[in-house]
Amino acid sequence: MVIDALSWLLLTSGGLxxxxxxxxxxxxxxxxxxxxxxxxxxxxxxMLVLGGLALQTGLSLETLKLLIILLFMxxxxxxxxxxLGNAAAVSGLTPAAPDLEDN
Amino acid sequence: xxxxxxxxxxxxxxMALARALLGPTVYDRVLAVNMFGTKxxxxxxxxxxxxxxxxxxxxxxxxxxxxxxxxxxxxxFIQSSRDRSAAKVRGDG
Amino acid sequence: xxxxxxxxxxxxxxxxxxAIIRSEDLFSAVMLSGIFSLLMALNFFVLDxxxxxxxxxxxxxxxxxxxxxxxxxxVPNRERNSRRKRYTFVYLTTLSAIVLAISYAxxxxxRVGDPAAPVHQHVAPWYLEKTPELIDIxxxxxxxxxxxxxxxxxxxxxxxxxxxxxxxFILGNSRTGVLPRRREPKLTSSLKNHLIPRVVGRMxxxxxxxxxxxxxxxxxxxxxxxxxxxxxxxxxxxxxALLEGEGAALRVLSPYVLVGLAVxxxxxxxxxxxxxxxxxxxxxxxxxxxxxxxxxxxxxIIVIELGVGLAVTGTLLSIFHAxxxxxQ
Numbered sequence: 001m002v003i004d005a006l007s008w009l010l011l012t013s014g015g016l017x018x019x020x021x022x023x024x025x026x027x028x029x030x031x032x033x034x035x036x037x038x039x040x041x042x043x044x045x046x047m048l049v050l051g052g053l054a055l056q057t058g059l060s061l062e063t064l065k066l067l068i069i070l071l072f073m074x075x076x077x078x079x080x081x082x083x084l085g086n087a088a089a090v091s092g093l094t095p096a097a098p099d100l101e102d103n
Numbered sequence: 104x105x106x107x108x109x110x111x112x113x114x115x116x117x118m119a120l121a122r123a124l125l126g127p128t129v130y131d132r133v134l135a136v137n138m139f140g141t142k143x144x145x146x147x148x149x150x151x152x153x154x155x156x157x158x159x160x161x162x163x164x165x166x167x168x169x170x171x172x173x174x175x176x177x178x179x180f181i182q183s184s185r186d187r188s189a190a191k192v193r194g195d196g
Numbered sequence: 197x198x199x200x201x202x203x204x205x206x207x208x209x210x211x212x213x214x215a216i217i218r219s220e221d222l223f224s225a226v227m228l229s230g231i232f233s234l235l236m237a238l239n240f241f242v243l244d245x246x247x248x249x250x251x252x253x254x255x256x257x258x259x260x261x262x263x264x265x266x267x268x269x270x271v272p273n274r275e276r277n278s279r280r281k282r283y284t285f286v287y288l289t290t291l292s293a294i295v296l297a298i299s300y301a302x303x304x305x306x307r308v309g310d311p312a313a314p315v316h317q318h319v320a321p322w323y324l325e326k327t328p329e330l331i332d333i334x335x336x337x338x339x340x341x342x343x344x345x346x347x348x349x350x351x352x353x354x355x356x357x358x359x360x361x362x363x364x365f366i367l368g369n370s371r372t373g374v375l376p377r378r379r380e381p382k383l384t385s386s387l388k389n390h391l392i393p394r395v396v397g398r399m400x401x402x403x404x405x406x407x408x409x410x411x412x413x414x415x416x417x418x419x420x421x422x423x424x425x426x427x428x429x430x431x432x433x434x435x436x437a438l439l440e441g442e443g444a445a446l447r448v449l450s451p452y453v454l455v456g457l458a459v460x461x462x463x464x465x466x467x468x469x470x471x472x473x474x475x476x477x478x479x480x481x482x483x484x485x486x487x488x489x490x491x492x493x494x495x496x497i498i499v500i501e502l503g504v505g506l507a508v509t510g511t512l513l514s515i516f517h518a519x520x521x522x523x524q
Contacts, residue, residue, distance in 0.1 A: 004104075007104075008104050011104060011105070011107070011108045011149075012107055012108065014108065015107060015108040015110075015111030015112065016111065018111055018112055018115050018142065018145065019111045019114060019115055021115065021138070022114065022115030022116075022117075022118035022119060022138075023118065025118060025119065025122050025134070025135070025138060026118045026121055026122055031128060031130050031131055031134070034122070034131065034134060035134055038134060038137075038138045042137075042138065042141045045145065046141065046144070046145055049108060049145050049148070049149065050145075050148060052108075053148060053149065053152050056152060057157065062157045062160060065160040065161075065164065066148065066160065068164060069144065069148065069160065069163050069164050069167060072164065072167050072168070073141060073144065073167055075396060075399075075400070076167065076170075076171040076396065076400070077141065079171070079392055079393055079396045079397075080137055080171055080174045080175065081137075082390075082392050082393070083174070083175060083178050083390065083392075083393050084130060084133055084134060084137070084174070084178060086390060087130065087178045087181060087182060088128075088130045090182070091130075091181075091182075091185060093128060093130065106197065109201070110200075113201070113204045113205075116204075116208065117204070117208060120208055120211065120212065120231065123215075123224075123227060123228060123231060124211070124215050124228075129221070129223050129224060129227075132223075132224050132227040132228075133227065135227070135231075136227050136230050136231055139231050139234060140234065140257075143234050143237070143238060146238065147238070147241060150201075150241065150242065153197075154244070156244075156246070158417075158418040158419070159241070159246050159418075159419060161250070161410075161411065161414070161418060161419055161420065162237075162241065162246060162249055162250045162253065162419060164407065165250055165253060165254055165407070165411065165424070165428060166234075166237070166253045166257075168258075168400075168404055168407065168428065168431065168432075169253060169254055169257055169258035169428075169431060170257070170258075171400075171435075172258055172262075172431050172432075172434060172435045172438075173230060173257060173258055173261050173262065175393060175397070175435065175438050175439075176261065176262045176265060176434070176438055177226075177227070177261070177265060179438050180265040180266070180268065180269055181223070183269060184268070184269055187269070
């Protein structure tokens with residue numbers, strides 16, 4: 001019962017973070033800010049969602065598989081973001097300058 | 104319980120698709136594909152639990168691998184095509 | 197619930213397809229086709245077809261994207277402006293007529309998962325009933341693919357091999373024959389100078405290959421099998437080629453080894469069939485391979501899946517090197 005409630009909490013907050021990342025990727029003004037939004041939530045969202053799923057099955061093979069998936073996503077997510085940011089910077093894409101016109 | 108999460112993930116996938124359609128530079132599209140890939144992994148895991156078929160988690164792992172390799176491949180090819188057009192402009196190669 | 201998933205996934209599929217057609221920049225078309233493959237894999241998954249979803253994800257979203265990018269490196273980046281305006285009306289009318297006809301016909305289809313549907317009536321119950329008795333492996337899809345319809349799968353392996361041969365004939369270096377010559381390409385991979393992807397990638401490659409072997413041999417118990425495993429192992433070697441440069445990958449697995457793998461896998465499959473004939477049974481009748489017919493079936497399935505995996509790995513890597521080695 002407690003485990004179900006905790007799992008529901010983790011799953012819902014994971015879903016919320018994933019959604020926030022999506023909104024950020026859509027509404028942010030520039031490539032670098034969009035990358036920031038999506039990559040951070042790509043680490044936190046899966047941690048919460050897969051953790052919530054792991055609580056559902058207790059200690060078993062599925063939990064081990066979920067942990068392996070999570071570990072894999074945590075290792076490759078930031079690497080892909082780094083490679084993307086580097087490629088964008090090398091090709092000359094500059095961050096959008098903030099609007100400092102007034103005051 | 105899984106319905107709420109899968110709904111959130113599906114909405115985020117729609118947003119990633121919108122970014123892939125809109126993004127002015129090619130890097131925006133690569134970002135959108137990467138995001139779409141990680142959301143697919145999550146959705147696969149959630150639906151596997153939803154249907155009760157937990158032996159389908161192998162697909163999520165395979166998909167996470169393929170997504171990473173795909174994004175790196177795209178970046179290498181974009182860079183090499185820029186190098187090649189720059190070399191052509193310079194006159195060698 | 198299935199309705200909501202399908203609604204989202206299928207509408208995203210339509211949007212992606214329209215965007216692929218309408219985009220003029222070919223790089224974005226390739227990105228969007230990667231998304232299209234993912235959506236198809238999710239559709240298959242939602243319909244409970246796990247083997248097909250795994251194959252679509254591994255081959256469609258991973259390998260196809262890499263091969264399309266390799267092809268894109270050889271052609272200009274934008275689509276040539278064709279004369280679109282003239283026959284647009286005719287195309288649109290024909291297309292709408294076809295769409296309306298198919299939509300009208302789809303009202304006669306049985307509901308998804310309906311047990312009284314005709315597709316569930318003829319051979320499907322027979323396969324489901326006979327598999328525990330004749331073959332005794334949990335994954336019925338592999339049993340059907342490898343044993344009951346083994347001849348079909350033999351044909352598929354030879355189709356994959358033929359595709360590889362075709363690509364090698366077209367794209368091979370004409371001075372040295374059909375295989376790419378072993379040399380350092382002029383433009384090496386740009387990731388060679390970046391430490392982080394190189395370290396992470398090199399750490400991951402053994403696990404990717406190990407996972408490919410797991411999928412290969414686990415195909416009898418869960419989703420998996422030769423085609424998926426071949427694609428995953430090929431993806432691992434392609435990752436090595438991306439990180440260290442294509443010349444290094446050719447030193448690891450030379451073109452002769454790749455062709456040997458492809459042809460060897462196909463011949464292994466054929467050899468199992470011939471061995472069954474020599475032992476007294478029909479072609480590809482694995483029951484005669486061991487004293488106990490059930491064990492014979494299982495052994496036959498393991499060996500032919502291995503053949504399929506080797507053939508797919510060899511072919512995909514040969515095609516990748518044929519694209520990447522050309523005109524550097």
